[in-house]
Amino acid sequence: MRAIGSSLKFRSVFISDIHLGTRGCKADFLLDFLKHTESDKLYLVGDIIDGWRLKKTWLWTQTHNDVVQKLLRKARKGTDVTYVPGNHDEFARDFLNQEFGQIKVVRDAFHDTVDGRRFLVAHGDECDGVMIYAKWLAILGDTAYVAALALNTWFNTARRWLRLPYWSLSKYLKQKVKNAVQFISNYERAMARMARERGADGIVCGHIHHAEIREIDGITYLNDGDWVESCTALVEHFDGRWEILHWADLRGLVPIDSLGEDLAADQADPDFAAGPVVAAPTARVPLEVTNKAKECEYSSSPTLGTLKSMASSEP
Numbered sequence: 046m047r048a049i050g051s052s053l054k055f056r057s058v059f060i061s062d063i064h065l066g067t068r069g070c071k072a073d074f075l076l077d078f079l080k081h082t083e084s085d086k087l088y089l090v091g092d093i094i095d096g097w098r099l100k101k102t103w104l105w106t107q108t109h110n111d112v113v114q115k116l117l118r119k120a121r122k123g124t125d126v127t128y129v130p131g132n133h134d135e136f137a138r139d140f141l142n143q144e145f146g147q148i149k150v151v152r153d154a155f156h157d158t159v160d161g162r163r164f165l166v167a168h169g170d171e172c173d174g175v176m177i178y179a180k181w182l183a184i185l186g187d188t189a190y191v192a193a194l195a196l197n198t199w200f201n202t203a204r205r206w207l208r209l210p211y212w213s214l215s216k217y218l219k220q221k222v223k224n225a226v227q228f229i230s231n232y233e234r235a236m237a238r239m240a241r242e243r244g245a246d247g248i249v250c251g252h253i254h255h256a257e258i259r260e261i262d263g264i265t266y267l268n269d270g271d272w273v274e275s276c277t278a279l280v281e282h283f284d285g286r287w288e289i290l291h292w293a294d295l296r297g298l299v300p301i302d303s304l305g306e307d308l309a310a311d312q313a314d315p316d317f318a319a320g321p322v323v324a325a326p327t328a329r330v331p332l333e334v335t336n337k338a339k340e341c342e343y344s345s346s347p348t349l350g351t352l353k354s355m356a357s358s359e360p
């Protein structure tokens with residue numbers, strides 16, 4: 046464990062898929078992140094406020110408000126803040142090329158890296174069209190899995206009566222993990238292709254709630270993850286290195302499930318706001334309660350969260 050006296054400083058920070066206004070949003074972790082990091086540039090890569098959910102349920106707490114205030118404050122204090130709306134905050138696409146208190150709203154952006162490359166910054170729902178087929182495969186697969194769990198016992202009893210061999214659930218699960226991995230891989234390749242078509246050397250996106258840094262056919266693919274499940278940010282160091290920060294792990298905190306009820310207590314606790322101690326990045330504290338099995342109901346593909354958690358539980 047080590048203490049940080051001042052903020053961590055980066056050349057640029059990319060965050061997306063915050064889903065403010067929903068119960069799943071880990072606003073307190075994000076606020077903590079924003080308090081302890083500084084950057085020359087800050088990109089909000091879509092799905093910041095969840096306007097879709099507004100129609101059904103809307104959870105707007107003081108912490109959600111604090112996040113917005115903190116972002117506006119950063120912009121006011123000199124951070125170059127760019128906001129690329131996503132599919133959940135599509136309403137903001139009505140305000141393209143305008144400013145919300147010094148925060149620039151754009152359809153997408155180009156980010157110039159330290160070593161002189163140009164990275165396209167886009168939320169990533171652009172590639173959903175390419176994804177429809179894979180998505181339906183995943184959804185059908187998930188429905189079949191849920192049904193299979195419930196019916197597995199009598200299903201195999203019936204199969205025995207019919208002298209059919211045992212239907213293996215574990216074999217089925219392995220296939221599903223393959224589907225999930227395939228889904229993510231298809232998406233990443235589609236985004237890399239889009240970047241190439243736009244003449245970029247790389248792509249920074251979000252949308253699928255799966256942080257990643259990898260090279261795909263000469264294109265650098267970067268995904269900043271989300272603040273619903275994994276609390277990740279993508280950072281560019283001053284020396285040009287890129288890194289994914291797993292903030293909950295770095296801070297050695299455990300995700301809080303019932304945000305709405307616990308927020309008042311968090312805010313009353315001065316230690317939470319001050320947060321003087323962080324774990325060194327090399328000695329990350331494994332989280333025992335990561336709530337991985339919980340489905341992410343906020344991503345565009347409702348089954349992806351489940352699929353991903355299954356994929357990540359594979360050794």
Ligand SMILES: [Mn+2]
Nearest residue numbers: 092131132252
């Ligand atoms: Mn999205």
